[in-house]
Amino acid sequence: MYAIEVKNLVKKFDTNTAVNNVSFNVKKGEIFAFLGPNGAGKSTTINMLTTLLRSTSGSALISGFDASKDPKKVRKTIGIVFQDSTLDNQLTAYENLYIHGKIYGYKGEDLKKRIDELLYFVELLEVKDTVVKNFSGGMVRRLEIARSLIHEPEVLFLDEPTIGLDPQTRSHIWEYIQKMQKKNNMTIFLTTHYMDEAELLADKVAIIDNGKIIAEGTVNELKKIVGHDCISIKFEEIPKDLDSKKCELKEDGRVHYYTENADSEIPKIFEFAQEHGLKIQEISYKKPNLNDVFIKLTGREIRAERENSKISMRPLMMMGRRGF
Structure with missing residues (x-):
């Protein structure tokens, strides 16, 4: 009812x-x-x-x-x-x-x-x-x-x-x-x-x-809209070729990479950076929350x-x- x-x-x-x-x-x-x-x-x-x-x-x-x-x-x-x-x-x-x-x-x-x-x-x-x-x-x-x-x-x-x-x-x-x-x-x-x-x-x-x-x-x-985990990476220089299906470039210059398993993906990110001569200044990850969903859908925070x-x-x- x-x-x-x-x-x-x-x-x-x-x-x-x-x-x-x-x-x-x-x-x-x-x-x-x-x-x-x-x-x-x-x-x-x-x-x-x-x-x-x-x-x-x-x-x-x-x-x-x-x-x-x-x-x-x-x-x-x-x-x-x-x-x-x-x-x-x-x-x-x-x-x-x-x-x-x-x-x-x-x-x-x-x-x-x-x-x-x-x-x-x-x-x-x-x-x-x-x-x-x-x-x-x-x-x-x-x-x-x-x-x-x-x-x-x-x-x-x-x-x-x-x-x-x-x-x-x-x-x-x-x-x-x-x-x-x-x-x-x-x-x-x-x-x-x-x-x-x-x-x-x-x-x-x-x-x-x-x-x-x-x-x-x-x-x-x-929460499934944004995937299971969100990896946030701050490169010294932003990569030119980002996978638009998995990555989002934020206003602060950080790259958000969405994946089902951050533990297995983080080593791959370091390998990618080394292969392409990129320097990682910061990297972190978190489980998605409702705020992540909101930002992804509307492009801004409440x-x-x-x-x-x-x-x-x-x-x-x-x-x-x-x-x-």
Whole structure:
């Protein structure tokens, strides 16, 4: 059963096609990572899936509901953690969750119990009466995760949930994400520019560039795109005749050679250099990771910059007050 079904999704802004015929499915209970460089179409896609933008054509079903035709039903089944904080920093942690819970119809003792459970889950129960403006970045993120879960959503959208956080706090957030996914068999749609985050968390990954999905599969399946090992060689003088099928010349002058077995290939590289009078200044190798896949497919790394969204995501906070 699919929690998210996207078919031939298109979004045009005047003459610009931001999302171009995108299709993918996300199974129920799966963590799905959606990766792409700035301007690739990530934010536009997630805005359509969460009903903040209407698609030009195509369809997106969330828990069986059409995001364009049944936006109110979709909003009741999803939770979202935005890139930018949408908490009221003049209110306490408890008050932020209380208001959000009321929007989703919770009240009385049921609401109070639900808030305490979530604050305990994200380890903020002891500071529930502290004003949010006094929270650290990691505490704010944990509170936003708690808020997104208050109505027990079937699908949770995490848009760059750990951006700007230090490695230790990021690791802490990962633990919460994995715990809540396992506890509730929740479907999670994750966008991130941290490749290690996607490798650790995702059951499946899709890479989008220039509005189109250029690769999709498990992390191990995608790694096969670049081979098993990558040997990096820095020659004193770059060889003129490189095997374009196996070698890539990088901007820093290094040659990347992809092979299934680096141990057996490295001696051959030294033999090649000796035969052709080439001097090797540096040589190293590593197993491929998701970042290698991304660079090979897009020609660049994901930057830690934020995309310029064409629509603010803050209005979703008010949707409940308009009857969803």
